[in-house]
Amino acid sequence: MICPTSPVGPLGADAADGAITDLVWGQGGSLTEGPLHRQIADEMTAYFAGDLTVFKTAVAPRGSAFQHRFYAALRAIPYGETRTYGELAKALGVSAQAIGQACGANPIAIIIPCHRVLAADGLGGYSGAGGIEAKVVLLRLEGAGGLLI
Known part of the structure; x- marks a missing residue:
């Protein structure tokens, strides 16, 4: 377990070749010890304490x-800021639907911050455990999306 008491529930991770491959919601994952485990556990603790804005x-x-x-x-979306599906779609030359699908397929939510992507008229969805409520927790933690939450 990399973060047993986060505000979005217990978090674990899977890793291969010295890198995180998946964030595991609600359970431990396969990364249970060693330098990578200590690094991500320390970073997650600092992030949820409001002391970390960029994961290394x-x-x-x-x-x-x-x-x-x-x-x-x-x-590249800075801590505390958001982008819309449409803004990312325009920047990457794809449809907003493709951005939504890519958000939903993100295996390393939080560290790769798909919670910072909003719909043009609201929060949009969130594929992490806890759904939209978890997205709201993360946005509030970062002070992002103030007009929406």
Whole structure:
């Protein structure tokens, strides 16, 4: 378990080759010890305490070339800020629907911050455990989306 008492519930992680491959909601995951475990556990604790705005832990999400471009765009959204599905779609030259699907397929939510992506007229969805309520918790933690929550 990398973060047993987060405000969005217990979090674990899976890893391969020195990088996080999945954030596991509600259970421990396969990463249970070692330097990578200590690093991500410390970063998660600092993030939820409001003391960390950028994760440094290496990540290796699975996905297509487009998804990797999308994950890089998500990681470029600063802490406390949001973007709309449409803004990301325009920047990446794809449809807003493709952005929504890529958000839903993000295996490393929070660290790759898909919670920072909003619909033009509201919060949009969230695929992390707890759904939209978890998204609201994360946005509030970061002080983002103030007019929406």
